[in-house]
Amino acid sequence: MSDGGGLFGEILARGRVREAVSDQAWLQAMLDVEAALARAQAAAGLIAAEHAEAIAAACRAEHYDIDDLGAQAAAVGNPAAPLVRALRAQVGDPAAGAVHRGATSQDVVDSAAMLVARRALEPLLDDLGAAADAAARLADDHRATVMAGRTLLQQAVPISFGLKAAGWLVGLDEAAARLEAVRSTRLAAQLGGAAGSLAALGDSGIEVLSRFARELELAEPVVPWHTARTRVAELSAALGEASGAAAKVAGDVVLLAQTEVGEVREGGEGGRGGSSAMPHKHNPVAAISALAGARQAPGLVANVLAAMEHEHERAAGAWHAEWAPLRGLLGATGSAAAWLRDCLEHLEVDAERMRENLDDVLLAERVAAAIGGSGAADVVRDALAAGRPLADVAREHLAEDEAARVLDPATSLGASDQLIDRALGAHAHRS
Amino acid sequence: MSDGGGLFGEILARGRVREAVSDQAWLQAMLDVEAALARAQAAAGLIAAEHAEAIAAACRAEHYDIDDLGAQAAAVGNPAAPLVRALRAQVGDPAAGAVHRGATSQDVVDSAAMLVARRALEPLLDDLGAAADAAARLADDHRATVMAGRTLLQQAVPISFGLKAAGWLVGLDEAAARLEAVRSTRLAAQLGGAAGSLAALGDSGIEVLSRFARELELAEPVVPWHTARTRVAELSAALGEASGAAAKVAGDVVLLAQTEVGEVREGGEGGRGGSSAMPHKHNPVAAISALAGARQAPGLVANVLAAMEHEHERAAGAWHAEWAPLRGLLGATGSAAAWLRDCLEHLEVDAERMRENLDDVLLAERVAAAIGGSGAADVVRDALAAGRPLADVAREHLAEDEAARVLDPATSLGASDQLIDRALGAHAHRS
Amino acid sequence: MSDGGGLFGEILARGRVREAVSDQAWLQAMLDVEAALARAQAAAGLIAAEHAEAIAAACRAEHYDIDDLGAQAAAVGNPAAPLVRALRAQVGDPAAGAVHRGATSQDVVDSAAMLVARRALEPLLDDLGAAADAAARLADDHRATVMAGRTLLQQAVPISFGLKAAGWLVGLDEAAARLEAVRSTRLAAQLGGAAGSLAALGDSGIEVLSRFARELELAEPVVPWHTARTRVAELSAALGEASGAAAKVAGDVVLLAQTEVGEVREGGEGGRGGSSAMPHKHNPVAAISALAGARQAPGLVANVLAAMEHEHERAAGAWHAEWAPLRGLLGATGSAAAWLRDCLEHLEVDAERMRENLDDVLLAERVAAAIGGSGAADVVRDALAAGRPLADVAREHLAEDEAARVLDPATSLGASDQLIDRALGAHAHRS
Amino acid sequence: MSDGGGLFGEILARGRVREAVSDQAWLQAMLDVEAALARAQAAAGLIAAEHAEAIAAACRAEHYDIDDLGAQAAAVGNPAAPLVRALRAQVGDPAAGAVHRGATSQDVVDSAAMLVARRALEPLLDDLGAAADAAARLADDHRATVMAGRTLLQQAVPISFGLKAAGWLVGLDEAAARLEAVRSTRLAAQLGGAAGSLAALGDSGIEVLSRFARELELAEPVVPWHTARTRVAELSAALGEASGAAAKVAGDVVLLAQTEVGEVREGGEGGRGGSSAMPHKHNPVAAISALAGARQAPGLVANVLAAMEHEHERAAGAWHAEWAPLRGLLGATGSAAAWLRDCLEHLEVDAERMRENLDDVLLAERVAAAIGGSGAADVVRDALAAGRPLADVAREHLAEDEAARVLDPATSLGASDQLIDRALGAHAHRS
Numbered sequence A, B, C, D: 001m002s003d004g005g006g007l008f009g010e011i012l013a014r015g016r017v018r019e020a021v022s023d024q025a026w027l028q029a030m031l032d033v034e035a036a037l038a039r040a041q042a043a044a045g046l047i048a049a050e051h052a053e054a055i056a057a058a059c060r061a062e063h064y065d066i067d068d069l070g071a072q073a074a075a076v077g078n079p080a081a082p083l084v085r086a087l088r089a090q091v092g093d094p095a096a097g098a099v100h101r102g103a104t105s106q107d108v109v110d111s112a113a114m115l116v117a118r119r120a121l122e123p124l125l126d127d128l129g130a131a132a133d134a135a136a137r138l139a140d141d142h143r144a145t146v147m148a149g150r151t152l153l154q155q156a157v158p159i160s161f162g163l164k165a166a167g168w169l170v171g172l173d174e175a176a177a178r179l180e181a182v183r184s185t186r187l188a189a190q191l192g193g194a195a196g197s198l199a200a201l202g203d204s205g206i207e208v209l210s211r212f213a214r215e216l217e218l219a220e221p222v223v224p225w226h227t228a229r230t231r232v233a234e235l236s237a238a239l240g241e242a243s244g245a246a247a248k249v250a251g252d253v254v255l256l257a258q259t260e261v262g263e264v265r266e267g268g269e270g271g272r273g274g275s276s277a278m279p280h281k282h283n284p285v286a287a288i289s290a291l292a293g294a295r296q297a298p299g300l301v302a303n304v305l306a307a308m309e310h311e312h313e314r315a316a317g318a319w320h321a322e323w324a325p326l327r328g329l330l331g332a333t334g335s336a337a338a339w340l341r342d343c344l345e346h347l348e349v350d351a352e353r354m355r356e357n358l359d360d361v362l363l364a365e366r367v368a369a370a371i372g373g374s375g376a377a378d379v380v381r382d383a384l385a386a387g388r389p390l391a392d393v394a395r396e397h398l399a400e401d402e403a404a405r406v407l408d409p410a411t412s413l414g415a416s417d418q419l420i421d422r423a424l425g426a427h428a429h430r431s
Helices: A015-020 A023-043 A049-058 A066-076 A080-091 A105-141 A161-185 A199-216 A230-256 A285-294 A297-306 A320-345 A351-357 A360-371 A376-385 A390-397 A400-407 A416-430 B015-020 B023-043 B049-058 B066-076 B080-091 B105-141 B161-185 B199-216 B230-256 B285-294 B297-306 B318-345 B351-357 B360-371 B376-385 B390-397 B400-407 B416-430 C006-012 C015-020 C023-043 C049-058 C066-076 C080-091 C105-141 C161-185 C199-216 C230-256 C285-294 C297-306 C320-345 C351-357 C360-371 C376-385 C390-397 C400-407 C416-430 D015-020 D023-043 D049-058 D066-076 D080-091 D105-141 D161-185 D199-216 D230-256 D285-294 D297-306 D320-345 D351-357 D360-371 D376-385 D390-397 D400-407 D416-430
Strands: A146-151 A154-160 A264-266 A347-349 B146-151 B154-160 B264-266 B347-349 C146-151 C154-160 C264-266 C347-349 D146-151 D154-160 D264-266 D347-349
Touching: A015 A023, A015 A105, A015 A320, A023 A049, A023 A066, A023 A080, A023 A105, A023 A199, A023 C006, A049 A080, A066 A080, A066 C006, A066 C285, A080 A105, A105 A161, A105 A199, A105 A230, A105 A320, A105 A347, A105 A416, A146 A161, A146 A351, A154 A161, A154 A360, A154 A416, A161 A230, A161 A416, A161 B230, A199 B360, A199 B416, A230 A264, A230 A285, A230 A297, A230 A320, A230 B161, A230 B230, A230 B297, A264 A285, A285 A320, A285 C066, A285 C320, A297 A320, A297 B230, A297 B297, A297 C297, A297 D297, A320 A347, A320 C006, A320 C285, A320 C320, A360 A376, A360 A390, A360 A400, A360 B199, A376 A390, A390 A400, A416 B199, B015 B023, B015 B105, B015 B318, B023 B049, B023 B066, B023 B080, B023 B105, B023 B199, B049 B080, B066 B080, B066 D285, B080 B105, B105 B161, B105 B199, B105 B230, B105 B318, B105 B347, B105 B416, B146 B161, B146 B351, B154 B161, B154 B360, B154 B416, B161 B230, B161 B416, B230 B264, B230 B285, B230 B297, B230 B318, B264 B285, B285 B318, B285 D066, B285 D320, B297 B318, B297 C297, B297 D297, B318 B347, B318 D285, B318 D320, B360 B376, B360 B390, B360 B400, B376 B390, B390 B400, C006 C015, C006 C285, C006 C320, C015 C023, C015 C105, C015 C320, C023 C049, C023 C066, C023 C080, C023 C105, C023 C199, C049 C080, C066 C080, C080 C105, C105 C161, C105 C199, C105 C230, C105 C320, C105 C347, C105 C416, C146 C161, C146 C351, C154 C161, C154 C360, C154 C416, C161 C230, C161 C416, C161 D230, C199 D360, C199 D416, C230 C264, C230 C285, C230 C297, C230 C320, C230 D161, C230 D230, C230 D297, C264 C285, C285 C320, C297 C320, C297 D230, C297 D297, C320 C347, C360 C376, C360 C390, C360 C400, C360 D199, C376 C390, C390 C400, C416 D199, D015 D023, D015 D105, D015 D320, D023 D049, D023 D066, D023 D080, D023 D105, D023 D199, D049 D080, D066 D080, D080 D105, D105 D161, D105 D199, D105 D230, D105 D320, D105 D347, D105 D416, D146 D161, D146 D351, D154 D161, D154 D360, D154 D416, D161 D230, D161 D416, D230 D264, D230 D285, D230 D297, D230 D320, D264 D285, D285 D320, D297 D320, D320 D347, D360 D376, D360 D390, D360 D400, D376 D390, D390 D400
Parallel strands: none
Antiparallel strands: A146 A154, A264 A347, B146 B154, B264 B347, C146 C154, C264 C347, D146 D154, D264 D347
């Protein structure tokens, strides 16, 4: 919950998204909510237009002291009540009476949370998109870069690095698409008043709700969602999914960068990943930091899901328990996206090493398939176990041409090119 | 993972969904995948049509011994490999050679998982929908049933029970809508072969993939998703969200059924919830069982999200770690939905008790609002603290008519009727 | 991760523990580690004593800029490396060469984490102990305060409030005992050098390790624990258990404070828990804030446990993923303990209301037991269902004296007094 | 929750522990509890001794139908109530009236859970101990086996494989020690009656509690722990810690077994880990299955911790929500231990490959340290970047003897031998 970078901040909550979830950002979002509420009520004729503008003018975060508000918040269990007091004081009479009319603290905090989320998703989706763009370039550039496909961390059959990158791309694009869907359809204004009936707004409740949502550019909910937390849960889960998609890619980079594999290397700003004590080392710091961020997600999502059990018209604890994990998820997933972008945009691929690492024995499956029949796998296995070169086995059971073809990994990439085209097409379609 | 009811089964994984995630169901789904694969290859001209039909005919779960397959599965780390062996033996030559061509174990297990999910979602969504229907009836029937709105478990302002039920309804409908969206767009066939390139299918890879997906009535993925686990994560998260939505309702029922509140009571089959030792007790067993199921979700979703980090072309552990939580989520969420349906369909509402429980002091906010001005709340608070009846305070500051109106809770429901209409409209629109 | 209170800080990370896990506290702990390392090496004759003292003198947090260190940390993935550079610059030649000799970044961060934990446990255990003291007073004071025992939130049989408080007491004491055990035996110094072999310390490795641990007043590990994370996991789990124990109590307070139950009320500082909009409300803010903190624990513990999978001699991500949840757990559990202390120390118990709420029907079980035989429960149940007063049923089947005894709840408290004595005895024994 | 192996059972819940947590085992444990209760009451003179023996004689699981009990359990929300009915019927009059006297369903289920845990911990600790023994042998045998120490998955400095195995050993031993401590001190009998006051046992409550605990060979709690769930939480957390310790080792094995590293290989039963389709592959199936089991733990522990919030004298849902994760944790951790034992007992270590993989450049840190001074690291880094062999750099700055010593990795193992001795000593001390 640090606003400044802090000791670990840049590693665990990189850059722009950290600011977007800062106390300053939350405070401004709460003030934006109060301004929108006043304008909506003025438009509905409930308060005077000049009072609404006086309120809106006072809704600038720099007028308020965060630590002071936080200290007062403890007495009531949320920061909205002291903010309303401070805002009324700032506005002064007579407009003060028009502040926060018909609303309750949860309306302010919930609507503000949605604003904070929408704003934090901007850099997050920007970084996730740029990481996907980088994966797309890698997919296209490395269609012919043959490498070992690895299952269970054992070399299995040859693939192209392009196909691997296409898999990364689709994973990132799917996660981004889900986040975008949540952003455009599930981030909604909350306004219900003391217990969700809009009772303090007289006959204008629905009208004010509609105008309020439009002011905030948030969706208008069917009913106030103060105790139906599906929106918060969907947002959190989508962040968790994006973290997972990023972690898959970052994990692959860490594995490919192992000293004994050496197929990729993080480039980027001079010196990053160097070890002063061990000059030979080059650590994939961006991928590691992406993993560190992404791995915050599972537990935080669990906390949000467990907190869906809101009692009656406002939860005694479950609501308050949402704030930290939601904020944490935005920060950590945003950080993972930023680090992954950095990682992929500067990834150095060693195609030669990929080819060298590829064990010829990986063609064994192809040879067995070419020989055909259910016993072929045993024939090949036994021959290899006996120390015979695979090429000999192939030539023994296959025509010369066929044997040569089967033994050339570049001819063994199957539908890889088509699959890469599909991934690139789907990616282009998103932009 | 029990197929039979078991000692706790009916409480924690009720009814139809338990069968839908049983070992038997998983086995049949894997066999359905093999049959679909054979038919897709026959249609693409890769194997003979009569071989495909011979394979399909052998794909009936009753031909195979689950415990035997499970024991063999341990040697390779998944149940597909022994099943393929057993299927080949069942099919016999020459069709045996056409079994499982070009596929890998993960193709079978992943596609089967999607089938199991689709099938388990049928009873689950049926029960969730019926629970929502019951909530809709409660919302409509109880528009005029005045009760205490409670925030932080304290009586706050009057609401109608109809509005509370409308909030339940929207929460359940949103969760169901998300699950339906996942079902129709995110459950996809998986076919990639040894490392995702469809290499063993020659030039027909994409065609077989398309036909295979159509045979299974699953979506066709852009690329094989063997290591991009967003689909599994989205499904799991949507289940977790549905569990959370169910838990909110069940939790409210438990609270309303408290001895001291007594506003609702679970009806249902004779004797349920009675206590042999304590004849006076009537426990809300269905709501409690719904909670027990729903509370499995947060940790299981966390496990699925943490398992998204699949290494390279097949994960060494993360894939295997998905099976139990996915199954657990389907079973537990399905159980929660079934119990909640039972609970709401038989819920007995005591409108009289609701009115009795409503503390007149709940009208204090209305009185303060009617008096108006920023000091009104203090005036009312001080008067109440001094032991004066609220009615006196109201009449002192307001005209007689206005005082009477303000003090009648039925006039204090704000936009409740409109909100109920919106919720019912959205619900009708779904059906 | 905020150092100042921040907008939500006081609610979610109250008071002293927030400072104890601040960036400032982490920085000082890392510096304390460097000072201890220098002194240990001086004592072992590896560096000059005056160099060690020069280093120690420079190890004051106020000399360093946290945000600056954090920004540099991002380039290497941890804050120790830039701190070592800054410390060397601060120390100047020739002592600079004696800084951080033979150690690696993980040694500094891990040992500092243990120091931070030990220091944060001071206020945390103080607050937890004070909460237990308050529970002990309630247990002793309310031995004779009869109330309804409630199972499944239904009134079941009479108990005393003293017994309920004794249950709280034991839960809190057990959690504190576990945390104390972890503090005294499992918080250990970490020193291993680049890969855990202490290779850069020549023959003095073990000696330096011992002296270093003693300097820090941390346990000396059998071997360096850089990749065996049981210590971090045990600490985290013990914090999670303490959060759960606190949540049980806070949850009971929230339920007892319900408007319809009204058996307890939070006292405390003037005005806390009042609602400006709803003058009649008195919210149990301290209990709610305790719940909000405690509910952070489950997901954070899950994250720490998932991060135990450290690869080889230093993890690529799992290590970095520990920092935020460990810090979060200390802060959130510490906050829960502080709020619970506040709640229990000012808890107002309404013994009269407890007796009033007690439904006479709760004696049904006693009556059935006194009647005896397996059919007695049915007899009583049927009589109550037929609307007969329990007293009549009792007198019909029992002697007058016996009936009177059975119907007096104060005689139905069983072993409550003895159990309270046991709880108080165990508590006294701890102090 | 399967009793038979099932389709995935052997992979995810291997062998003996699966039986120990089966429905059959739970049923027997509940019956053992009823038998112990009867005997305790007979000893206290509350029921006739021959009735107690008649009850005990009827307490054999084979007399009862699990699915039938489970179906009835749904009506009351727990399996104890129908079991008591069935037991009474089995016992017949007059002893039937002595069955389950003064106890409540939760007493039976909670005490049975402790019995199940104690029994499941036997194979689990046996396997964990055997895995540790195997690690100890590897540590001792490979003191001189030089390999690359790897940090962040990059080769860092030389270590011995013995030191790595010693780190595994200590991690496993610590986890086992914690589980043993929980087993011997925290598994306690639960007996409280309807609401924890032992009221239905008259003056004999405490005596019966003591005798009951002794009968079951479980600890006697200070007070009934029906709503203080620290015991369940501590057990669960200790299982999670053991899973994490196992996962660390299994993860290292998977990484060392990578095709490109090839330093270890799983031996074991013929054919395990072979791939029929890819004859060259040898998958570390045991390590992978250990990971699959271990990774269930984090989410399940989170669920148990979240369920600590038991309301009043019996929770409405939280209690029921404990059963599945506790059982899951015992099964999954037990499976991980069994698979890890299998993995380590048959681990084939390729010492030659370890030496070959070791990049000479790993001695760079030693060379820099030998040169000394804060600039030495830069000197070495620049030389290597310029393509100069490390040996040349060493000889340029160091005396011949010193250069030779520094460049021999076997002399660079620091305190490894002493650390291995410490680990072996601690291990021997445990046995």
